Every structure is written in C-alpha cells, then in structure tokens.
Amino acid sequence: MTATVDRRRTNRAxxxxxxxxxxxxxxxxxxxxxxxxxxxxxxxxxxQQFGQPAPFVLFDNYVELATDAQFWTVxxxxxxxxxxxxxxxxxxxxxxxxxxxxxxxAPRIILQIALLLAWSMPVVAAMTVWIxxxxxxxxxxxxxxxxxxxxxxxxxNWLETPTTFFIVASVIVIWMSVPFVAFSxxxxxxxxxxxxxxAAALDGANGRxxxxxxxxxxxxxxxxxxxxxxxxxxxxxxxxxxxLQDAGSKSSEFDLLGxxxxxxxxxxxxxxxxxxxxxLVLAITILLSWFYIRSLxxxxxx
Amino acid sequence: xxARTARTLLGALAIVIALVWxxxxxxxxxxxxxxxxxxxSFVPTFVPLGGSFxxxxxxLADGEFFAALGMSVSITLIAVFFCIIFAFLGAVAISxxxxxxxxxxxxxxxxxxxxxxxxxxxxxxxMVAGAHLLDSVIGVxxxxxxxxxxxxxxxxxxxxxxxxxxxxxxxxxxxxSRFGAFMRITFPLLAPGxxxxxxxxxxxxxxxxxxxxxxxxxESVQTLPLWLRGFVQASATRATDWGQVMAxxxxxxxxxxxxxxxxxxxxxxxxxxxxxxx
Numbered sequence: 001m002t003a004t005v006d007r008r009r010t011n012r013a014x015x016x017x018x019x020x021x022x023x024x025x026x027x028x029x030x031x032x033x034x035x036x037x038x039x040x041x042x043x044x045x046x047x048q049q050f051g052q053p054a055p056f057v058l059f060d061n062y063v064e065l066a067t068d069a070q071f072w073t074v075x076x077x078x079x080x081x082x083x084x085x086x087x088x089x090x091x092x093x094x095x096x097x098x099x100x101x102x103x104x105x106a107p108r109i110i111l112q113i114a115l116l117l118a119w120s121m122p123v124v125a126a127m128t129v130w131i132x133x134x135x136x137x138x139x140x141x142x143x144x145x146x147x148x149x150x151x152x153x154x155x156x157n158w159l160e161t162p163t164t165f166f167i168v169a170s171v172i173v174i175w176m177s178v179p180f181v182a183f184s185x186x187x188x189x190x191x192x193x194x195x196x197x198x199a200a201a202l203d204g205a206n207g208r209x210x211x212x213x214x215x216x217x218x219x220x221x222x223x224x225x226x227x228x229x230x231x232x233x234x235x236x237x238x239x240x241x242x243x244l245q246d247a248g249s250k251s252s253e254f255d256l257l258g259x260x261x262x263x264x265x266x267x268x269x270x271x272x273x274x275x276x277x278x279x280l281v282l283a284i285t286i287l288l289s290w291f292y293i294r295s296l297x298x299x300x301x302x
Numbered sequence: 303x304x305a306r307t308a309r310t311l312l313g314a315l316a317i318v319i320a321l322v323w324x325x326x327x328x329x330x331x332x333x334x335x336x337x338x339x340x341x342x343s344f345v346p347t348f349v350p351l352g353g354s355f356x357x358x359x360x361x362l363a364d365g366e367f368f369a370a371l372g373m374s375v376s377i378t379l380i381a382v383f384f385c386i387i388f389a390f391l392g393a394v395a396i397s398x399x400x401x402x403x404x405x406x407x408x409x410x411x412x413x414x415x416x417x418x419x420x421x422x423x424x425x426x427x428x429m430v431a432g433a434h435l436l437d438s439v440i441g442v443x444x445x446x447x448x449x450x451x452x453x454x455x456x457x458x459x460x461x462x463x464x465x466x467x468x469x470x471x472x473x474x475x476x477x478x479s480r481f482g483a484f485m486r487i488t489f490p491l492l493a494p495g496x497x498x499x500x501x502x503x504x505x506x507x508x509x510x511x512x513x514x515x516x517x518x519x520x521e522s523v524q525t526l527p528l529w530l531r532g533f534v535q536a537s538a539t540r541a542t543d544w545g546q547v548m549a550x551x552x553x554x555x556x557x558x559x560x561x562x563x564x565x566x567x568x569x570x571x572x573x574x575x576x577x578x579x580x
C-alpha cells in the first residue's frame with residue numbers, strides 16, 4: 001500500500017481515525033489517572049472534601065504506606081493470592097484442553113457446554129450461588145463433604161478465618177477463569193498438526209516427550225498471554241472479595257488490594273492515601289505484565 | 303485395545319468434570335424453583351420435584367428489578383454502540399497506516415487495559431460528580447466505553463490486518479475510491495470481528511459491578527448486578543431467603559447465558575485471533 005496511496009492523506013487519515021478513541025480514553029482514563037497521581041502527592045482527607053485546599057505533601061503518602069505493616073501484608077496476600085490462583089487456573093485449564101483433545105466427540109461437547117455455562121455466569125450471580133453453596137448450615141458443600149467417611153465438617157464456617165475465606169475465593173475465581181484458559185489452549189492445540197505428532201510417535205517419542213517437545217512449544221504463545229491476563233485479573237479481584245465479605249466478615253483481615261483501596265476511598269475518605277495505593281497497584285500490575293506488553297509489541301512489528 | 307480403554311476412561315473423566323463444573327449453575331436453578339421451607343432443611347434437595355416459580359414472582363414483585371433492567375439495557379446499548387465505532391476506527395488506523403505516535407498509541411492501549419477499576423474509581427467519581435452526571439446513564443457509559451475500547455481495538459486490529467490491503471488496491475485499480483474500496487471489500491469481511499467485539503463489549507458492560515457501584519450512589523438508580531447485590535443484602539438482614547435470592551440470580555444470569563451460548567463460537571474465535579494472531 002505504498003505506491004498507490006496519496007501521501008498527504010496517509011499522513012492525516014490515521015490521526016482523524018484515532019480522534020474518538022483517544023478522546024474517550026483521555027476523558028475516561030487519562031484525566032482520572034493524572035488526577036490520581038496528583039492527589040497521591042497531596043494531603044486529601046475529610047477537610048479537603050469540604051473545600052479546604054489540598055496541600056502538596058510530595059511523597060508523604062507513599063512514605064506512610066511504605067512504613068505501614070498492614071499495607072505490606074495486604075500487598076503480600078494479594079500477590080500470593082494472585083499467583084496461586086493464576087497458576088492453578090492455568091494448569092487446570094491446560095489439562096482440560098488436553099482432555100478435550102483426547103476424548104471423543106460426545107464427552108468433549110458435554111465438557112465444553114459445562115465450561116461455557118460456568119464462563120457465562122455474571123460474576124455477581126455466580127457469587128450469590130457460591131455463597132449459598134458454602135452456607136454454613138444448609139450449604140451443599142458442607143453437606144457433601146460431610147458424607148465422606150471420617151470428615152466431620154457440618155456447620156463449618158468457611159468465611160470465618162482468612163485462610164479458608166481466601167481458599168473459597170480462590171476456588172470461585174478458578175471456577176470462573178478455567179473455561180477461558182481451556183478454550184484458548186484448546187484453540188492453540190488444534191493448530192498442532194496430527195502428522196507431526198504421528199511422526200514423533202513413530203520415531204519412538206512417548207507421551208511425555210511429545211507433550212514437552214512438540215505440543216507445549218507450539219501452544220506456548222497462547223499460554224503466555226493467557227497466563228499474564230490471569231495475573232492481571234487476579235491481582236485486581238474485587239467483586240468476589242466484596243461479596244464474600246458481605247456474607248462473612250468485613251474485617252480488614254479479609255482484604256486484598258482492590259477492597260483495601262475501596263475502603264480507604266469510601267470509608268476513611270482519605271483520597272490522598274487511597275490514590276497512592278492505586279498508583280502502587282498500577283505500578284505492580286505494569287511490572288508484572290511488562291513482559292506481556294513487550295511480547296505483543298514484538299509480534300506487532302513482525 | 304488398550305488405547306480404546308484409555309479413551310473411554312478419559313471420556314468418563316471428562317463427563318464427571320463437566321458435572322462438577324456445571325453444578326453451581328444447576329444448583330442456582332434448582333434452588334430457585336424450591337420453596338424456602340424445603341431449602342431450610344439440613345438435607346439438600348437435589349432435584350426440584352414439585353418446584354414452582356413462586357420465588358421468581360416474589361423477586362419480580364420487587365419493582366426495582368425492572369428499573370434496574372432498563373438501566374442495564376440503556377447503558378449496555380450505548381456502551382456497545384460507541385465502543386464498536388470508536389474501536390473500529392482506531393483499529394483501521396493502527397493496522398492500515400504507519401504513522402508517528404503509532405507505537406505510543408499501541409502501548410497506551412495495552413497499558414490502559416491493565417488499569418484496575420479499583421485504582422481509578424475515586425478520580426472517576428470526582429470527575430463524574432463534577433460534571434453532575436452521578437446516577438446517570440451517561441456518566442457510567444463514558445467510563446464503560448473508555449474501559450472497553452482498548453481491548454476491542456486490539457481484537458479488531460487482528461481482523462483488519464487479516465484482510466489483505468491488496469484486495470482494496472485491486473478494487474481501486476478497478477476504479478473505486480479508497481473509501482469505496484474499503485467499504486465494499488474490507489468492511490464485509492470484518493463482520494465477524496465486529497460481532498465478536500460487540501459481544502465482548504456487551505458482556506463487559508452488562509456484568510460490570512465496581513464502576514456502577516461507585517457512580518450510581520443512589521439506591522433507586524441501579525444496574526442489574528447492583529440490584530442483585532442489594533437484593534441479597536436486604537434478604538440477609540432476615541434469615542436469607544435463598545429461594546428468592548437464587549431466583550433473582552437466575553433472572554440476572556439466564557439472559558447472559560443464553561446470549562453467550564448463541565454467540566460463543568464467534569467470541570472465542572475473535573478472542574483467539576485478537577490475542578494470538580498478528
């Protein structure tokens with residue numbers, strides 16, 4: 001498209017095409033982001049909400065955060081939650097994709113429909129069902145676990161201690177996210193040619209060698225992207241935690257970064273600190289996903 | 303023979319997993335059909351024999367449902383409509399042209415996708431409140447469009463790049479204008495991509511919770527996810543009426559599930575080609 005195109009128009013056209021997208025991004029994301037950065041450098045508490053000028057305190061909010069043990073606990077918990085959940089989601093999703101690939105048509109379609117149903121549940125609806133499933137006295141989970149001989153779990157309150165609370169949250173997030181991983185990996189697997197696999201089998205490669213030598217390298221790009229998306233999503237999990245807190249305890253022990261910022265912003269009305277936390281979360285997300293951005297850009301250039 | 307047995311066993315495993323995975327969805331519908339007396343029993347009822355739609359009637363009797371439905375429909379329609387137009391133009395720009403600032407724009411698009419809603423909500427609240435748009439369709443829609451446009455640009459980019467520019471040039475040689483060539487040749491080939499990104503935008507807007515929670519502070523102005531959460535909370539002040547709560551959840555979920563099952567093939571292929579192909 002070089003020779004035939006009028007140069008003058010080429011220069012102007014892309015900018016015109018980008019105006020709406022850039023405009024809405026500046027309004028909806030850009031301006032809030034800048035406001036948030038500026039506010040994170042200010043003292044912006046209750047007085048400022050009522051019209052007092054907000055004095056610049058430079059990095060005071062960040063220093064206060066950095067020296068706040070509770071903040072670091074929340075950060076550590078969020079990163080641990082995010083990594084554990086994302087790794088399990090990825091492993092289970094890829095295993096499901098391999099399973100779909102290995103079974104006949106009927107079981108595959110049954111499994112796919114089940115996964116699609118889970119995938120399409122709106123998160124708020126899914127949360128209410130899960131909370132009902134884990135209900136202390138009449139939930140199906142406790143009832144079914146109790147039927148296992150030797151397990152006495154009747155009336156066990158999952159949402160009472162942070163550990164079991166986050167296990168429940170993780171189970172729910174994994175349940176919701178596995179379908180996306182499974183379908184993406186399955187799409188990747190269908191690209192692996194049967195002939196190559198048969199040739200490898202004839203050459204004496206066993207199942208494990210075929211998986212690690214041929215299949216995995218071929219679906220690696222899909223897996224890398226899906227994994228990083230999971231990390232981004234699981235780090236900012238909010239709705240699930242909020243709704244579990246609705247059902248259990250709102251104590252700060254049950255907070256991850258999303259709910260922590262939300263409470264700072266709404267309850268204590270300390271916008272300066274809340275903004276500083278937000279900026280740190282953004283920084284963590286970008287750090288974790290920088291590899292993803294780079295690989296996408298490289299792919300775009302090629 | 304051994305391979306066949308293995309295949310059968312794996313097939314059985316797949317079906318067991320399917321049953322486990324679908325159980326919560328089944329449980330929602332099952333509980334929504336059972337009277338609360340039955341649900342109060344310590345032994346769960348696994349099949350809704352003698353079930354009724356009474357719970358649905360009570361959930362719908364809460365008049366706020368229809369107000370929330372209207373709100374969700376308007377916000378989603380506005381968000382999807384503008385999102386598709388903006389993203390389409392953007393995708394054409396980055397996949398058909400090489401220009402200064404292109405890479406910066408692409409980086410911006412990728413980074414914006416990663417901004418957590420919880421990280422920006424205070425500023426968005428201040429901004430929308432400043433424009434007197436709290437509790438309004440427009441306030442929420444603006445934020446939704448901005449949140450969804452980046453990913454849809456990225457999705458559509460794959461589709462636009464997938465249509466060779468040579469086709470357009472051939473049409474231009476045949477006497478069509480550049481715009482005419484684009485509309486007659488490329489645009490029809492983009493239809494699946496537009497549908498896929500429209501579906502994506504629909505699901506995002508329809509299910510979104512956090513932004514709506516912040517920008518719709520009045521209890522009388524809600525989207526369906528907010529309504530459902532409020533319904534659960536109201537019910538929890540008494541002993542939770544799980545039958546009604548599950549009926550309410552079903553009301554919110556079933557339209558999405560049906561829609562999703564109809565369009566999922568397109569959505570998956572769109573997501574995959576957006577994420578994987580160049």
